[in-house]
Amino acid sequence: MRAEIFDALSGAEKPASAYDLAEAVSKSTGRRVAANSVYRILDVFVAANLARRIESANAYVANAHPECEHDCIFLVCDVCGRVAHVDDDKLAQSVRGSAEQAGFSRLRPVIEVRGCCADCAEGDAA
Ligand SMILES: [Zn+2]
Ligand SMILES: [Zn+2]
Known part of the structure; x- marks a missing residue:
């Protein structure tokens, strides 16, 4: 499921909330995905520097340059x-x-x- 969430995040035109991503992944896989599990995975992405949180929008974007801190x-x-x-x-x-x-x-x-x-x-x- 991580790969699917990451695809949805990098394909998103604007910052995506956990709810947006849960919906997108539920649609693309035909399985219901809970926003809570998306939050947990987003935390992992952020910790690994693969995603960034946009605080003022309460949403996430894929990190454009995960190699630099x-x-x-x-x-x-x-x-x-x-x-x-x-x-x-x-x-x-x-x-x-x-x-x-x-x-x-x-x-x-x-x-x-x-x-x-x-x-x-x-x-x-x-
Ligand atoms: Zn604009
Ligand atoms: Zn930067």
Whole structure:
């Protein structure tokens, strides 16, 4: 079932919630899949760096570069819900540095930007 969930996640156009994935996999396999089991598998994916959680959308995306361990900055479109991601290790390091100075450890920076994507902005203008 892991492979099926991962396929559904990487095929999704926007961040998928556990419920979205449970539904997609139930449909594609003809077996009912509970969102709870999807959550457990998503946790495994996140721990293995294969997927990332978009906190502000309560949803997940497949990790675009599972081989590198950095803090992705996600751009979340308020209109269509799609997510883009940018990497700015200097910014992430500076966030980590400030958190450490404040006495925080085991850091897991969550940097997300909400806004309107280029496609949706174009639609607005038309
Ligand atoms: Zn990244
Ligand atoms: Zn958009």
